[in-house]
Amino acid sequence: MEFLDAVLNLKSLGIGWGTVVMFVVLVCLLLTGMPLALVTLLVALIFAIGWFGPMSVPLITSRVYSFVSSFVFVSVPMFVLMAAILDRSGIARDLFDAMRLIAGRIRGGVAVQTIFVAVILAAMSGIIGGEIVLLGLVALPQMLRQGYDRRLAIGVVCAGGSLGTMVPPSIVLIIYGLTANVSVGDLFTAAFVPGLMLAGFYVVYVLFRSYLDPNAAPAPSPERMPAGEQVRLLKGLVLPILVVIFVLGSIYGGIASVTEASAVGVAGVILSTILRREFSFKMLLEAARHTLATVGMIVWIGIGASALVGVYNLMGGIDFISSLIAGVSENPTVIILTMMLILFILGMFLDWVGIALLTMPIFVPIIRDLGMDPVWFGVLFAMNMQVSFLTPPFGPAAFYLKSVTPPDISLGEIFRSLVPFICLQVLAVGLLVAFPGLALH
Numbered sequence: 001m002e003f004l005d006a007v008l009n010l011k012s013l014g015i016g017w018g019t020v021v022m023f024v025v026l027v028c029l030l031l032t033g034m035p036l037a038l039v040t041l042l043v044a045l046i047f048a049i050g051w052f053g054p055m056s057v058p059l060i061t062s063r064v065y066s067f068v069s070s071f072v073f074v075s076v077p078m079f080v081l082m083a084a085i086l087d088r089s090g091i092a093r094d095l096f097d098a099m100r101l102i103a104g105r106i107r108g109g110v111a112v113q114t115i116f117v118a119v120i121l122a123a124m125s126g127i128i129g130g131e132i133v134l135l136g137l138v139a140l141p142q143m144l145r146q147g148y149d150r151r152l153a154i155g156v157v158c159a160g161g162s163l164g165t166m167v168p169p170s171i172v173l174i175i176y177g178l179t180a181n182v183s184v185g186d187l188f189t190a191a192f193v194p195g196l197m198l199a200g201f202y203v204v205y206v207l208f209r210s211y212l213d214p215n216a217a218p219a220p221s222p223e224r225m226p227a228g229e230q231v232r233l234l235k236g237l238v239l240p241i242l243v244v245i246f247v248l249g250s251i252y253g254g255i256a257s258v259t260e261a262s263a264v265g266v267a268g269v270i271l272s273t274i275l276r277r278e279f280s281f282k283m284l285l286e287a288a289r290h291t292l293a294t295v296g297m298i299v300w301i302g303i304g305a306s307a308l309v310g311v312y313n314l315m316g317g318i319d320f321i322s323s324l325i326a327g328v329s330e331n332p333t334v335i336i337l338t339m340m341l342i343l344f345i346l347g348m349f350l351d352w353v354g355i356a357l358l359t360m361p362i363f364v365p366i367i368r369d370l371g372m373d374p375v376w377f378g379v380l381f382a383m384n385m386q387v388s389f390l391t392p393p394f395g396p397a398a399f400y401l402k403s404v405t406p407p408d409i410s411l412g413e414i415f416r417s418l419v420p421f422i423c424l425q426v427l428a429v430g431l432l433v434a435f436p437g438l439a440l441h
Helices: 002-007 010-031 036-052 054-068 071-087 091-098 109-125 129-145 150-165 171-180 184-212 227-252 258-275 281-315 317-326 332-347 352-369 374-390 396-402 411-417 419-434
Strands: none
Touching (some): 036 281, 054 281, 071 258, 091 129, 109 129, 109 150, 109 184, 150 374, 150 411, 171 184, 184 227, 227 258, 281 317, 281 352, 332 374
16 A cells, blocks of 8 residues: 555655656566666556546647657658668678679778668668678678688677668658657658768778787789679679669658658558569568568657656656756757766667657757757757667667577677677767767758
């Protein structure tokens, strides 16, 4: 009874202690292994009843409905379906082989072509997990067989495969746009240069390592490729490039919205598999099941986070947190860096969907009050999430790769391999903070 009375009198704590109790309950429930979606929903329900009484429960349902009824959200399952079909076709493998034409004559060429392929795959679907697994199956064995430094090869696959966070059509940017009420098209345009900049950092690092340390990468093969082989490899570039042009071109050209362009992308990938004689209804059914599982997870996390943020907002919590962050300093740059630190710490433990939906309703109004561009902040958020994909203890990129690596490659070795790439990502975040003009839209 005492526990029940405490739950039903949460309002007596005040917003300060109420925030502390909410955070502690969240962490304790997450440590039990409960899924984030269930944890956030349960905490939202407890605090809705404890703060406002049982009649407040309908507030949660109205908040959830506003999240799932957004038209932009339709593009998420479309891009996930694109990635699922790509996973089950030979498009990525042929694309990787075709990139030998560009990177075959330089030291570290296979690592460089892996990054190029990662950018193109990211521009086709915007999904991270499948891309890392694909590169782990196609590129990593080839680099290990040719004598690349293991840590360099592992880092290239993980970091390159995570570029889907930044390169449009990034699902991270779609969820941010949905949460922050910002144009997703503007976010895609603004993220283009920073995404390519980060990929460029990776390429420069690979070339620097390869030429500075002869043991890091093998010397390029002096053999000249026959013309017939070059033509055959070039064919592997045609369909992926056309899909990228149709998807991104329709968005940037103002021909289609992001949601419509995602449908164009699905049609393009399916048509590509038909032309390559790889299409089957079994493949489509497997891709659809994978899409349902992935999008279902995103939706449930979104529902839980939206409910929790809605309840916390009604408690006055968002104003409380905003005043705390704004009180850190009068310098806007210090406030931005404080937000980046909070996101960085959260990224070590939470999924990016949960982070976006829990923090952006608090952070974006502060950004607007500071007179800063929420589109630029969205690109900065996506760049920060790049770091979260690689950082221990729960960096998902490492776990994705571990699922397809040889048994002698440990999870600890994968995380150690990612350190230089995490430093490059932090550098990119710093440059975006120092030079907001990099995110033009």
